[in-house]
Amino acid sequence: MKFDNNIPYKIYLTENEMPKSWYNVRADMKTKPAPLLNPATGKPCTFEDLQPVFCDELVRQELNNDDREIPIPQEIRDFYKMYRPSPLVRAYCLEEKLGTPAKIYYKFEGNNTSGSHKLNSAIAQAYYAKMQGLKGVTTETGAGQWGTALSMACSYFGLDCKVFMVKCSYEQKPFRREVMRTYGAAVTPSPSETTNVGRAILKEHPGTSGSLGCAISEAVEEAVSHPGYRYVLGSVLNQVLLHQSVIGLETKAALDKYGITPDIIIGCAGGGSNLGGLISPFMGEKLRGEKNYQIIAVEPASCPSLTRGVFAYDFCDTGHVCPLAKMYTLGSDFIPSPNHAGGLRYHGMSAILSELYDEGLMEARSVEQTKVFEAAEEFARVEGILPAPESSHAIRAAIDEALKCKETGEKKTIVFGLTGTGYFDMVAYQKFHDGEMSDYVPTDAELQESFKKLPKIAGQK
């Protein structure tokens, strides 16, 4: 293998080089992302509308379209040191395997117990809850990555953490549940008898195995009905993309340190937290007209919100208890076919990314599941890291771009986000090995049917 001796195989920033502020890309957007709407009034959500549900400071961050830099509190920076800076790795072995003239780098966010980038926002949200003097927070989790990250953050600050875990995952995927318990979280299978909405659902559908929409509804009810508790969410929201900008800031600092300018930046996209965080500072340069980059969002063909969705106001949750957001959406009732990238099975997309995509500032493409796992395995065998199914969407696109370079001879520099590890996703790998993986893609008719159920609000057909 031919290493470039001037550039480390893994670029680690020093702890002193870690970002001291998050970067708020909204400050550089000419057209701001559309505001959240209060479903009761149809008007933009105010601080007062959101305050009963979210921590005060997080509401401020959610609504802040103006401040470009938001200082990262010292306590959060201290916690970041426990698993950050994360390495920017030159994929020498993958390049050699592909025989490409392209240079490939990946920012690896999986070296922490939550196994993903989710911890970057979890610790921030827990911190602001603690500073507000709250007792604890509630949330929902599907496969458990976000719940794990939040449990770790709450354990660190001594906050109560109540996680509603979709019942089928609670029963079929007990490992992440036990990780959460290790960090002291109370994990309740959803639907449960502990909330009104849970009891109502159980009465109507006895024996149901639950859904993320139902778990969100229970978590929100649990928060608003207990003094000293707030609800927290791990993706989609502006505040989450803000916290995740630490990924992009570190990536940019590492590249700048060695004089590397990427041509293409690639990230997987579900709710948008990882992609939004990774691209933020690069997009800022693009918005300010300083640089140009090709930016690619990669989503599952089974849940193609950017590539086949519509840009419209929609509910953020299937339970319709949350505000409306203007975003690329497949409709809040859309149920994607089974896909093992649980973190990408969301019907919508961050309002920030939706606006940027609509303006043509980034591209999107969708990839089929089997192709994703082929890329995952190829990557694992040469680079060592066993990637999460979500992250592997970005790997697929990076490999495809590198192979294009092999054809054209172009020496492009590709950077992609490797959001996490797949240690808790081995059932998916097993199905791949055994040839039992589905590549179902929704038909146009199915999507049109789903679009019909979009909420009727002013200015939207």
Add this chain to the structure above:
Amino acid sequence: MKFDNNIPYKIYLTENEMPKSWYNVRADMKTKPAPLLNPATGKPCTFEDLQPVFCDELVRQELNNDDREIPIPQEIRDFYKMYRPSPLVRAYCLEEKLGTPAKIYYKFEGNNTSGSHKLNSAIAQAYYAKMQGLKGVTTETGAGQWGTALSMACSYFGLDCKVFMVKCSYEQKPFRREVMRTYGAAVTPSPSETTNVGRAILKEHPGTSGSLGCAISEAVEEAVSHPGYRYVLGSVLNQVLLHQSVIGLETKAALDKYGITPDIIIGCAGGGSNLGGLISPFMGEKLRGEKNYQIIAVEPASCPSLTRGVFAYDFCDTGHVCPLAKMYTLGSDFIPSPNHAGGLRYHGMSAILSELYDEGLMEARSVEQTKVFEAAEEFARVEGILPAPESSHAIRAAIDEALKCKETGEKKTIVFGLTGTGYFDMVAYQKFHDGEMSDYVPTDAELQESFKKLPKIAGQK
């Protein structure tokens, strides 16, 4: 939290500071570890005795008691860069939680897909197999850590990898099996119909769920009966401790870089590969009379080879196909009670460590399982990392030593080895959470019974 701003929270060596040679502690031992004996002749194993089973260069390393430094081939150093240098972390949060004046550091070996330090030797063994022009290697695995590490290494060098996995683990712990398959290994549940010894065992015990001893026997048969294959082992052997010295060398370099001198060095001990690797360079200073350190091996109370075993020649495997080693042993037929630290359930101990312990150059203590998991959970909640059950034995002892300092006011510097993560051990954590964990310790009578079956060889009662 009060950080010392002169010392990073995590000390990462640069890639240029990584060791270029392994350190062979045997070179500094006045009394060398006793040689392996050929069970057929009762005489010390020669190169020719071992050559049919192990790769040539590895046999040379096994028998080399003289060379202090053995260069690490460039290809292995390149691979090490994929997950090394590993961080030496100052446990500020744990210190604060304990309220101890002690300073605690841990060397974390879990940031790779195998989840442990095993990869350090796996890549070396695969490399020498490749250099010898072999087609592949065979091995056994219990819970799957070693098998995973070896699959990764073989995948990197394009070698065949045949893993015999104890059948009950193969069926009950499918996740590591799938990790191995992802890296292209052929994983066979043992006992199997593919070997003579497997068929014989199945005939005698239909429906048996297998044992490590049986899996070793199958792996050895598979290797010696196929041209171009050799057998490899992940612990106990001198060669393995040599490769694992990279842990201690990096630890020492990181400490030296910041002028830190440890008082106490702690590691968990099963076969001895991690402990031997961690302490090697420090033990070297001690053997040469340059420095003095308190060195502590920590083993499970359920499998107390150092603390309650005898120092005698014994079989390395329950199947009695391997050479005899002089070591602290509980007897090769000893079956420890259920313990979730699968990597520490070995009846014997590395010949090197056994000799050092016998000379009083290191201490040993045993800890009970529930106490180990209490330490694991306490550590996880403040330090973030979810530790493997094996590693948590060292955490237990480190916490105990730090609490002693709290009583005495001594400001000792404690370094311990955190060998890996517990992501694939959540069933153990679940039993701990549910209060279903056994703390059974063997009785003296049980041990005496086991000692009676030690092989009768010259000079041994």
